[in-house]
Amino acid sequence: MEGRNLEKQPVIEMLGITKRFVDVTANDRVDLSLYPKEIxxxxxxxxxxxxxxxxxxFGYYLLDEGEILIHGEKVTFGSPKDAITHGIAMIHQHFTLVPIQTVLENVMIGVEGKFFLDKKSARKRLIEIEERFGLALGPDLLVWTLSIGEQQKLEILKALYREAEILIMDEPTAVLAPTEIEELFKTLRTLVDNGRSVIFISHKLHEVLEISNRIVVLRSGKNVAERKTSETNIPELANLMVGRELLERLKRKEIETGAAVLEVKGLRVRNSRGLIAVDGLDLTLRSGEVVGIAGVSGNGQTELSEALFGQIRPEEGILILGGEEFPGVKPSEVIRRGMARIPEDRIGTGLFMDLSVKENMVLENHVQEPFSRRGLTNMKEIRSFASGCIENFQVKTDGMEAPVKSLSGGNLQKVILARELAGNPKIVVACQPTRGLDVGAMEYIHQVMLKQKERGAGVLLISDDLDEIFLLSDRILVMYEGKILGEMNAEEANREQIGLWMSGVTS
Ligand SMILES: Nc1ncnc2c1ncn2[C@@H]1O[C@H](COP(=O)(O)OP(=O)(O)OP(=O)(O)O)[C@@H](O)[C@H]1O
Ligand SMILES: [Mg+2]
Incomplete structure (x- = not known):
């Protein structure tokens, strides 16, 4: 027996868990324990x-082998309902809220048993929980008016309302702005102070070091290591995860910039609620440079990219692509003019989840040469293209015929990148390109972006990850409330100034 187990009984023990999908063994005799008041x-x-x-x-998949103990008792979960009954809650990356209902109504949905209360008592209970855990959120607010960070708070409130003892959070920070991440961490600390335990998944190693007590590393479905957080560091963790040292810090090469490949003048765009999201924005992107757009998400970055992608019609302003004014609002038109697009919402706009990896890789150009000649689809070309993409981008999949919905989050992103960058685009507009990617994949994508610039493309990088912006950009623009608030060259850029601009401070 390990000493630790004698000190404290784990809340959860997962022992020898094996889960097979058709061709992959996603979990291969995995052990995972969770202790009380632990992250x-x-x-x-x-x-x-x-x-x-x-x-x-969480009872969402049945295990093939292994067992789960909760407080030392063996349990069998047939569905998430069973897991919830045992005090387990899972906060998914894609929230499961009802937008047209209020915070309180969402908390009450699906509640059975002793917390099935009338609205008045439910409100009282919700407010008590909000106060106890420092999670203030007006009970009558409509969910569609909430920011992403607030929606996540609501998911946590739902879990606490059901008396969850264990919270599973799968990449909760991937969608949050830096200040929201700090708030989430405060909440997580309050949760463990109040006797809860948390399983926290993130690809950002510094976050893991900041918030966790213990770290379990999986590789190819197996346990590879376990460390106390206080006894490890970023290089060791990266090595344990990807089985190799990360490369040296990337070297950004200055190269001669060429003509403007993209110009934006006086762009005004409304968001889906009809409010001005991009407010008179100007920018120029030249060939051979990476221009980083920094900013807290929600300051018009998404709408800017959608207007650039031809997905929404700007209210005012001019877009010039490759020296030619661009009148249309069709994605196929922007692609034809040499733009590659890496959308932020990979599931909503980047991929068709029911189609295969191969089909997704030729989604936008399957009717063009060489994939189609005189109206005939050339399957051989498509297959060889897809297998090249899978190899170059190290997409982990059962093969090109597998539906993309069977891919893990990071691998979905690789499919989009492979497809978009294959045609040597002149302009690459990348929105949060490495969100959800592991450190190895992220490093790879960063190299790919720099290569795009070195071969003469102009890269517009929209990211709320400041590290990424600093690492790749030759010029940094800061977007705040739909406008560019400041601009700096890479050499003179300093984080403090950028941070001030990001919070709307100009001096
Ligand atoms: N429903 C499914 N059908 C078939 N294969 C699946 C399914 N879900 C996951 N897989 C496969 O199981 C493996 C593990 O996937 P999983 O989503 O658990 O990875 P992950 O560690 O969460 O990765 P990421 O960091 O990218 O989110 C992958 O090879 C994936 O393609
Ligand atoms: Mg995952």
Missing amino acids: CALLGENGAGKTTLMNIL
């Missing part, structure tokens, strides 16, 4: 099996 981080490359393991714990 345990689960680390691993894209496709390592983290989400699968959590879906098993």
Whole structure:
């Protein structure tokens, strides 16, 4: 017996968990314990099996082998309902809220048993929980008016309302702005102070070091290591995850910039609620440079990219692509003019989840040469293109015929990148290109972006990850409330100034 087990009984023990999908063993005899008042981080490359393991714990998948003990008692979960009854809650990355209902109504949905209360008592209980955990959120606010960070708070409130003892959080920070991440961490600390335990998944190693007590690393579906957080560091964790040292810090090469490939003048765009999201924005992107757009998400970045992608019609302003004014609002037109698009919402706009990896890789150009000649689809070309993409981008999949919905989050992103960058685009507009990617994949994508610039493309990088912006950009623009508030060259850029602009301070 390990000494630790004698000190404290784990809340959860997952023992020898195996889960097979058709051709992959996503979890191969995995062990995972969670102790009371602990934040345990689960680390691993894209496709390592983290989400699968959590879906098993949450009763969403049936396990093939192994057992789960809760407070030492063996349990069998047939559905998430069973897991919830045992005090387990899972906060998914894609929230499961009803937008047209209020915070209180959402908390009450699906509640049975002793917390099935009338609205008045439910409100009282909700407010008590909000106060106890420092999670203030007006009970009568409509969910569609909430920011992403607030929606996540609501998911946590829902869990606490059901008396969850264990919270599983699968990449909760991937969608949050830096200040929201700090708030989430405060909440997590309050949760453990109040006797809860948390399983926390993130690809950002510094976050894992900041918030967890213990770290479990999976690789290819197996346990590879376990560390106390206080006894490890970023290089060791990266090595444990990807099985190699990370490369040296990337070297950004200055190269001669060429003509403007993209110009934006006086752009005004309304968001889906009819409010001005981009407010008279100007920018120029030249060939051979990476221009980074920094900013807290929600300051018009998404709408800017959608207008650039031809998805929404700007209210005012001019877009010039490759020296030619661009009148249309069709994605196929922007693609034809040499733009590659890496959308922020990979599931909503980037991929068709029911189609295969191969089909997704030729989604936008399957009717063009060489994939189609005189109206005939050339399957051989498509297959060889797809297998090249899978190899170059190290997409982890059962093969090109597998539906993309069977891919892990990071691998979905690789499919989009492979497809978009294959045609040597002149302009690359990348929105949060490495969100959800593991450190190895992220490093790879960063190299790919720099290569795009070195071969003469102009890269517009929209990211709320400041590290990424600093690492790749030759020029940094800061977007705030729909406008560019400031601009700096890479050499003179300093984080403090950028941070001030990001919060709207100009001096
Ligand atoms: N429903 C499914 N059908 C078939 N294969 C699946 C399914 N879900 C997951 N897989 C496969 O199981 C493996 C583990 O996937 P999982 O989503 O657990 O990885 P992950 O560690 O969460 O990765 P990421 O960091 O990218 O989110 C992958 O190879 C994935 O393609
Ligand atoms: Mg996952």
